[in-house]
Amino acid sequence: xxxxxxxxxxxxxxxxxxxxxxxxxxxxxxxxxxxxxxxxxxxxxxxxxxxxxxxxxxxxxxxxxxxxxxxxxxxxxxxxxxxxxxxxxxxxxxxxxxxxxxxxxxxxxxxxxxxxxxxxxxxxxxxxxxxxxxxxxxxxxxxxxxxxxxxxxxxxxxxxxxxxxxxxxxxxxxxxxxxxxxxxxxxxxxxxxxxxxxxxxxxxxxxxxxxxxxxxxxxxxxxxxxxxxxxxxxxxxxxxxxxxxxxxxxxxxxxxxxxxxxxxxxxxxxxxxxxxxxxxxxxxxxxxxxxxxxxxxxxxxxxxxxxxxxxxxxxx
Amino acid sequence: xxxxxxxxxxxxxxxxxxxxxxxxxxxxxxxxxxxxxxxxxxxxxxxxxxxxxxxxxxxxxxxxxxxxxxxxxxxxxxxxxxxxxxxxxxxxxxxxxxxxxxxxxxxxxxxxxxxxxxxxxxxxxxxxxxxxxxxxxxxxxxxxxxxxxxxxxxxxxxxxxxxxxxxxxxxxxxxxxxxxxxxxxxxxxxxxxxxxxxxxxxxxxxxxxxxxxxxxxxxxxxxxxxxxxxxxxxxxxxxxxxxxxxxxxxxxxxxxxxxxxxxxxxxxxxxxxxxxxxxxxxxxxxxxxxxxxxxxxxxxxxxxxxxxxxxxxxxx
Numbered sequence: 001x002x003x004x005x006x007x008x009x010x011x012x013x014x015x016x017x018x019x020x021x022x023x024x025x026x027x028x029x030x031x032x033x034x035x036x037x038x039x040x041x042x043x044x045x046x047x048x049x050x051x052x053x054x055x056x057x058x059x060x061x062x063x064x065x066x067x068x069x070x071x072x073x074x075x076x077x078x079x080x081x082x083x084x085x086x087x088x089x090x091x092x093x094x095x096x097x098x099x100x101x102x103x104x105x106x107x108x109x110x111x112x113x114x115x116x117x118x119x120x121x122x123x124x125x126x127x128x129x130x131x132x133x134x135x136x137x138x139x140x141x142x143x144x145x146x147x148x149x150x151x152x153x154x155x156x157x158x159x160x161x162x163x164x165x166x167x168x169x170x171x172x173x174x175x176x177x178x179x180x181x182x183x184x185x186x187x188x189x190x191x192x193x194x195x196x197x198x199x200x201x202x203x204x205x206x207x208x209x210x211x212x213x214x215x216x217x218x219x220x221x222x223x224x225x226x227x228x229x230x231x232x233x234x235x236x237x238x239x240x241x242x243x244x245x246x247x248x249x250x251x252x253x254x255x256x257x258x259x260x261x262x263x264x265x266x267x268x269x270x271x272x273x274x275x276x277x278x279x280x281x282x283x284x285x286x287x288x289x290x291x292x293x294x295x296x297x298x299x300x301x302x303x304x305x306x307x308x309x310x311x312x313x314x315x316x
Numbered sequence: 317x318x319x320x321x322x323x324x325x326x327x328x329x330x331x332x333x334x335x336x337x338x339x340x341x342x343x344x345x346x347x348x349x350x351x352x353x354x355x356x357x358x359x360x361x362x363x364x365x366x367x368x369x370x371x372x373x374x375x376x377x378x379x380x381x382x383x384x385x386x387x388x389x390x391x392x393x394x395x396x397x398x399x400x401x402x403x404x405x406x407x408x409x410x411x412x413x414x415x416x417x418x419x420x421x422x423x424x425x426x427x428x429x430x431x432x433x434x435x436x437x438x439x440x441x442x443x444x445x446x447x448x449x450x451x452x453x454x455x456x457x458x459x460x461x462x463x464x465x466x467x468x469x470x471x472x473x474x475x476x477x478x479x480x481x482x483x484x485x486x487x488x489x490x491x492x493x494x495x496x497x498x499x500x501x502x503x504x505x506x507x508x509x510x511x512x513x514x515x516x517x518x519x520x521x522x523x524x525x526x527x528x529x530x531x532x533x534x535x536x537x538x539x540x541x542x543x544x545x546x547x548x549x550x551x552x553x554x555x556x557x558x559x560x561x562x563x564x565x566x567x568x569x570x571x572x573x574x575x576x577x578x579x580x581x582x583x584x585x586x587x588x589x590x591x592x593x594x595x596x597x598x599x600x601x602x603x604x605x606x607x608x609x610x611x612x613x614x615x616x617x618x619x620x621x622x623x624x625x626x627x628x629x630x631x632x
Contacts, residue, residue, distance in 0.1 A: 130470040144568070146462055146469075153462075153570025154446040155606075163600045164564040167484075175600040248480040252460070252568050254469025284479045284491040290471075 004058045006051060007309030009111065010034065010069035012084030015047065018302070019054045019062070020309035024122035026302050028054045040091040048100055064105025065097060066311035068114035068304050075156035077108055107311040111135065111304060113150050113159065115296070116143025117314055118307030119259050123297035131255045133296065134161065134246075136262035139174070140182035140189075146253055149314075161249065162186070166241050185242040187217040187263055193237050194220045197230035205230040221267040235270045242271075243278020243293075250283060250291050261296035261303065268295075320374045322367060323625030325427070326350065326385035328400030331363065334618070335370045335378065336625040340438035342618050344370045356407040364416055380421025381413060382627035384430035384620050391472035393424055423627040427451065427620060429466050429475065431612070432459020433630055434623030435575050439613035446571045449612065450477065450562075452578035455490070456498035456505075462569055465630075477565065478502070482557050501558040503533040503579050509553050510536050513546035521546040537583040551586045558587075559594025559609075566599060566607050577612035577619065584611075 004027070008017040011034060018029035030050050037043035055062050071082035077094025079087050094106045109117075116133035119125040125133075129148040135141040140162035144151040151158050162182030163175055170179030171192060183189055194215065198208050207215070207223045208230075224231035246258055264271055276293050283291070298306055320343070324333040327350060334345035346366050353359035371378050387398035393410025395403050410422045425433075432449040435441040441449075445464040451457040456478035460467040467474045478498035479491055486495030487508060499505055510531065514524050523531070523539045524546075540547035562574055580587055592609050599607070614622055 128470075130474075146467060147465075149463075151462060151569060154444075154572040155570060157602060158446075158568065158570035160567040160570075160600060160602075164567050165560055165598055168560065177598065177600060180600075244481055244484065248564065249568070251476040251480050252474065252565070253467060254471060254474035254476075256470040282481055282493065284476060284493060284496075286473060286476075 004062045005309040005312035006065040007305035008067045009304035018305040030054050038086050040087040064103045064312040066308035067108040068111040068308040072108045073156040074109045105312050105315050112141025113143040114307030115261050117310040118298050121310035121313050128256050131257045133259045136186050136264045140186045181245050190217040191215050194234040197233045201230045217264045236274045239271050239274025240278045243275045244282050246279045247282035257292040259294050259296045265295050320378045321625040321628035322381040323621035324383045325620030334621040346370050354402050356403040380419045380628040382624035383424040384427040384624040388424045389472040390425045421628050421631050428457025429459040430623030431577050433626040434614050437626035437629050444572050447573045448571050449575045452502050452580045456502045497561050506533040507531050510550040513549045517546045533580045552590045555587050555590025556594045559591045560598050562595045563598035573608040575610050575612045581611050
């Protein structure tokens, strides 16, 4: 009989959830507004109704729940001080769901770790014990697989690779630091780099007049594909910096592959080619030619649900 | 009855070995010149005689052998292409000793990994599952403990933290790269920084006339302790860069502590104080105040033998 796992992706705006079979197919899904709820207890009521809805046709064959959520801690099962969620200082998500639903296997982690677990169970990391998934979005997240397992560190919060320093005293970061990787290598970082390039080329860009609020990595990608010089140079600079950071990560944990996930990766070789070249340039000789940089094999639309559900299969 | 493990430290000049009890006391030791041997097979004959000598009084209670050696691979048990050893492309050290001596537990790794395992079994990492040992010598080595075990990565060669890039297009490194951490943060790096400082201060140093060959981190440390400005600034710069690199490592694996080992650490607060300050400055808020930077608790003279032997206790 087919077995299932529930994957839940909690975001500041929307909550998405689905029932996933062992092969990685989302057999039923649902979505509701996180913002419809003003507290953790009312949110949980809504979430339980949604879980009941998606699990209706699973014949009691659900094995557990995996949750991806910002500021969540795998070790404690809590969501702590998430700025975009009305959950307070510490919301006991795993314990609350366990009490309500009785599942033994309920796990929570951040979205980048969930993406890495999804890659391990359903994606390009199926046969790899050492790899890293980098998610490029508003920021840069990472899930690090070591010996086939997620690296959580002493407190569950390892893998904050968006905040390694790529440029001492560089760009201001939301974390309060300077020169963090995600200020350069993320959808937002691409936008910031593009403005530098427009400045460098004195406005000689076909999209120089697009205002900041309307600029995004996709607009810049389209311009680059039309041959826009500042846009093309933006991707070269981004790949160059990302490749250097990836080389540092290789020197640390020696993965077999690094998977890139997120909107900016859709640009294909525009980002991948300079990233790979920079990685190779910066690796020490014993590692050169051995580390693959690949697009994630997870379908982007379902990646968050798949990744969350993958934690259940990994545990079983 | 007391149990023992053999620790062997293979260096380009000397080979040191000893029998270590479970408490970390070296009960018998021996040393011979690696350079007395011109090939792997003759070296092994000498090593076996030395092992026989140190194990004579152990009443057959030796549990195994741990070996620290450059260019060695834990997974394959070989020493590969070590530039300062006459062992050829790949010397099957573990297999050769197992055939000759019959021990089930024989392990080999590089000296920095051995130091980390020594810290785990005998030193400050006894009760920690996540920590990093950084060895500062001619270069910079690292042993990374994750979930209580050494992080080896996909091919046994993880933890090459001397070659993360601290300064894009910075100092020339022996690996062929530029700006590697060990070109700044190591005994050699300290020397190189001191020359920059002498240049910056136009020779206004009490040791400006010491020639390159006679300069070492100890001479610079002594000058700093006498108030020499370029020497003092050298330690500030070194600690500043080291702390920034350590913060990147924390964002990666979230250790509880980082232990520093080697000659430059004997300078005490001269190096530790700016290192800790820079680490704190560069950490993202969730990690601030939580990561200890400590001198290694292993006695330097016996550290290599202790670290090598620790691999046996860890396996048992």
